[in-house]
């Protein structure tokens with residue numbers, strides 16, 4: 021594998037209100053080295069990581085991966101955000117399998133995908149918990165699981181945001197050791213941290229002052245001397261007053277430290293490996309130079325025995341990982357290595373993959389599945405209990421009940437759709453964001469959600485209508501009328517599902533989505549035209565009612581069962597006055613309502629796509 025150096029020059033970044041978060045930061049990470057970014061909370065570590073990764077463009081300055089600008093979508097790129105990027109409801113091996121199918125080049129054979137998953141699990145010492153549900157893993161195991169996702173392809177550059185946060189010191193040390201092992205194999209590692217011990221395990225430390233200046237850049241063992249402190253903790257205090265370090269070309273601090281990387285490698289069992297002194301390397305070299313330098317480390321098929329007999333970082337740790345990277349065990353790693361821009365699966369295959377993944381997540385989360393199936397059943401039962409039979413009988417109709425039945429069918433269909441959609445995206449946003457960085461297409465992603473949930477909604481709507489009809493809460497009409505009601509209910513559910521997905525994409529976390537529920541439901545009840553007919557609303561209310569999917573569903577249902585005729589010619593004296601107050605509410609064809617509902621469905625889905633795209637563009641924020 022060709023290792024890639026990372027270099028930033030004169031990076032400046034401003035956020036809202038023109039506040040400068042990064043001020044003229046210049047640094048570099050040598051190919052196959054570990055760069056650790058440290059600094060006080062809010063100093064700009066994550067921001068710098070995102071800029072170095074190329075997922076957040078700087079306002080000024082430049083970033084290069086090797087000789088090229090960063091290309092997260094170009095393959096060989098790994099990014100582990102602070103949040104977990106593995107689905108909690110799936111067994112670990114399943115979530116890795118889906119991740120591998122998304123990340124590996126199109127046409128990768130199934131056994132090769134399995135091989136990549138096996139190797140990533142082994143690399144991270146997670147083989148023993150492969151069958152465990154991710155939600156049941158410990159924090160440290162979940163962190164390693166997120167890293168395993170990124171190791172499914174052999175990244176040339178790997179960025180990690182606080183990978184050791186929440187880990188005990190031993191687990192943190194083991195993780196750093198593992199990362200050093202990866203670097204040794206040619207992956208350039210950049211990570212942020214709050215853990216002083218992590219700094220000592222870096223090749224290069226970049227220390228930011230609280231106001232986003234680079235105040236130290238160099239070997240870990242020069243850090244204390246530089247700040248004139250006795251401990252790393254004290255260095256945090258001193259960093260605020262320290263002057264910025266000049267650009268590297270002037271001082272090249274990496275070239276004069278005596279950090280003993282060999283000793284670290286020895287600890288990894290790699291002490292005998294020949295490796296050039298980190299400090300003696302010039303900053304950036306041509307691809308060819310770097311390749312020849314890294315040759316002893318590069319994993320070639322022909323010389324697997326040249327790899328170190330490494331003591332594992334996590335039981336199996338990196339042991340055997342290089343050997344596993346041979347063609348027979350995992351040909352995809354070489355495919356991923358050689359292709360700078362591997363061709364990933366197309367939109368249709370991606371949609372099918374995401375549909376399968378969503379279905380499995382739903383099926384494995386028993387509570388969600390139970391709520392999904394159970395809540396329509398409960399609501400249908402309540403509807404059946406609420407209304408008396410025969411309200412639609414022309415010989416003795418109950419006009420106000422017929423209007424209410426139409427409304428509650430509309431609202432039931434709306435509520436099913438909304439609640440199904442509301443938690444779909446916000447619960448997995450960190451995963452979507454991460455996948456979006458490299459390969460995920462949002463169209464197939466949203467359509468996969470629709471593909472999974474719409475059939476369940478169709479079944480719920482069909483059941484609702486069937487039960488109401490069988491219990492004589494709907495007219496004994498022909499198949500055409502019932503078909504019209506069914507189309508209306510399904511379209512109402514589809515529009516609500518799309519609205520739920522939009523809300524789910526818009527909120528920052530699941531708690532907010534729950535708070536959105538009454539906000540979204542109330543206007544749909546108030547302005548549907550069922551309780552206060554549209555002709556009786558204020559001008560503002562009537563205007564608002566146009567934006568309510570429930571209005572169009574209610575009108576289409578009323579039109580479908582021909583409420584106008586029932587009220588005008590039925591035997592109830594209540595009919596004509598009711599008709600007078602509802603005016604022309606049901607006078608139009610149901611098709612008009614369907615067009616509105618279809619239009620809203622498309623509108624909400626496009627809006628959900630746009631909101632999600634914007635969220636993903638704003639990197640990890």
Ligand SMILES: Nc1ncnc2c1ncn2[C@@H]1O[C@H](COP(=O)(O)OP(=O)(O)OP(=O)(O)O)[C@@H](O)[C@H]1O
Pocket residue numbers: 035036041059060061062063064065066067068641
């Ligand atoms: N998109 C944004 N809009 C507004 N402020 C932002 C944005 N991105 C970053 N910031 C601000 O930039 C500063 C640096 O944020 P950053 O997350 O990089 O800090 P950090 O050093 O990683 O902090 P911590 O260690 O607490 O995670 C913070 O004050 C943050 O509020």
